Amino acid sequence: MSDAVGDAVRALRAAAPSALAVLVRRYGDFEACEDAMQEALIAASAQWPRDGVPDSPRAWLVQVASRRYIDQVRSDAARRRRESLAVDLEPPPTPVPAVDDTLALFLLCCHPALTTPSQIALTLRAVGGLTTAEIARSLLVPEATIAQRISRAKARIKASDEGFRMPRADELESRLGALRSVLYLVFTEGHTASSGDRLARVDLSAEAIRLTRQLHDADPDASGETTGLLALMLLTDARRAARTDDAGAIVPLDEQDRSGWDRAMIDEGVALVSAVLDRAPIGPYQLQAAIAAVHDEADSTATTDWLEILGLYDLLARLAPSPMVTLGRIVALAMVQGPEAGLAALDRAEAQRDGGLTDHHRTWAVRAHLLEQSGSTDAASLAFAEAARRTLNGPEQRYLASKAERLRSSAG
């Protein structure tokens, strides 16, 4: 991306949510305003790289989008007039934009009446300032599919009659929770391994971090979980460059070149998570961030403070139990007490039919690693092969299958 294009894209994405909020405050109709803003964004992305970013990107977007909106209302009005219906062309009075507009916009995009894919698409477009085409390319689906998800989402919001307002205090935390999981999903969508189309695609991990930062700035974050989420993203993304090799193959944590980790991101993430653990009630994102911080601050897996990680997993298992937490805890336990203890804990967890553990590829992968560490090469090879067969992820499948193969030949 050239500098001019990069500057223009950064400026328009940063200005997009507050410009949209101004528009919705002015005209009231979220559905039509969001369409008008999308047109303004497309116009800006053609014009700004050429003519330079305007002094006030927000004012520019509001002006162009207002014009599009009014044109649209006029043509609708003309159509209705032909159908001899009375029409009021006057826009409603303009209330002063509230400071929490960005937050209200975020929450509207993650309205509980919407499906998750619709929440993701609408958040990326309305808050993120991405075009429908950019979202479609990033998610590897046709543009028409994304356009349809967005228009359905807006129709549902309209039907729910919520309007552009902050949710009631008693529903705010659960709405924020839904919003945070959408942002985390966008973040995990971003880790593409295919390099060929990287230039043409928006980096969704970076977008998720930018949006979470924006939410963090807009949200007083009484629970501390938005801060926890931001820290978790930074501490995870810091390792991105080291996570795959030049050929796109996965490099496991214990083999990663830690000099390739992003120090600035780690420092920021560590500072965020330390501060929030001191001030807020403890929450699942904060704990996951704290675990990531312990990894990021260690020189190697051998010198990692696994006892600390085990303690954090114990807390997490109490606060937000899930099969993945159970497995993470078992890995930490094995690092503290040895692979046999890990295998015994894995057997117990599976025997309790710990929701969703059995037959999951990650259960097989953890078992395979523990068997390998305990010297059971044949069994480890079989378990890696089983994990490879069950995973739905391409790079992971390659990694697991190559582990199986290497162990098979070393055993043979």
Next chain:
Amino acid sequence: MKYLIQIYSNPESRAMWDTFTPEQQAEGYAYYQAISDELVSSGEYVAAEALADASLAKRVTQTDGSAVASDGPFAETKELLAGFYLVDCETEARAVEIAGRFPEAEFGLIEVRPVLDMAARGDV
């Protein structure tokens, strides 16, 4: 999550199709088209195609850097791929629900398979 819904034909389903009048066949095509339209409007559509007759398939062999296409004979398969839908939906249950609407499901000729996701996400 993306799922590939594969629609197969077998001698029975092909025989039944052949007994249809042109009007009935047109209704059949319209039924598939309606499912495509619904998937587009639900935001779950990625791609869908119907395949030409299997007798038109070419086997491609590469020798000395040049590709040679030849007609069969192919191994005698009773079940042949007739078309596919690539959908992007929230759960496997939803993909199965979509798949269950195709008439071939009555013959057990529909297969739903998850698509590998190529993102390198977590640590292993």
